[in-house]
Amino acid sequence: MTFNPQLDLRLEREIPVSASQVWAAWTKPELLMQWFCPKPWQVVACELDVQPGGRFATTMQSPDGVAMPESVGCYLAVDAERSLVWTNALLPGFAPAPKNDEPGGFFFTGEIQLRPLTATSTQYIATVRHSNEADCNAHREMGFEAGWGMALAQLVELMQEA
Helix, strand or coil: CCCCCCCEEEEEEEECCCHHHHHHHHHCHHHHHHHCCCCCCEEEEEEECCCCCCEEEEEEECCCCCECCCEEEEEEEEECCCEEEEECCEEHHHEECCCCCCCCCCCCEEEEEEEEEECCEEEEEEEEECCCHHHHHHHHHCCHHHHHHHHHHHHHHHHHHC
16 A cells, blocks of 8 residues: 555564564564553553454553553454554454544554564564544654554564563
8 A cells, every 4th residue: 555644654664573573472462462552551451363354452551550441443454474454443343433532542544564584584564544634643643653663662672582
């Protein structure tokens, strides 16, 4: 898909872990819970049914111990160790999600692309697509680049320790 700078956000990095390690970190709940949100925030619940129409759900908790509402989405496309696409605009089984008027409650579609560079390094491309500029700008202002960058650094650290 073509990148639209008015509607899309992107984080692209060369990382020193294999595509299979990144894939595991994105598809195994016990791993995703360890890196998915910037510390000191944490994921306290996670359900991943990694198949088209499958459930992608996380619950995050603030440093003060306050649990955020569960974030539920639906996988759209799954290509093992290459690409993962999901959205929060649909619920599992491709059912439309109800509108969320909470701050940060905008709909988006996320895509993770993995391109192996060597046996131990990967080109990592995260693209987040929005339906309008206001939602894209809100996501940017929430700290997309810093937050997703910190989470990716945590993923790399976790997988290098494994």
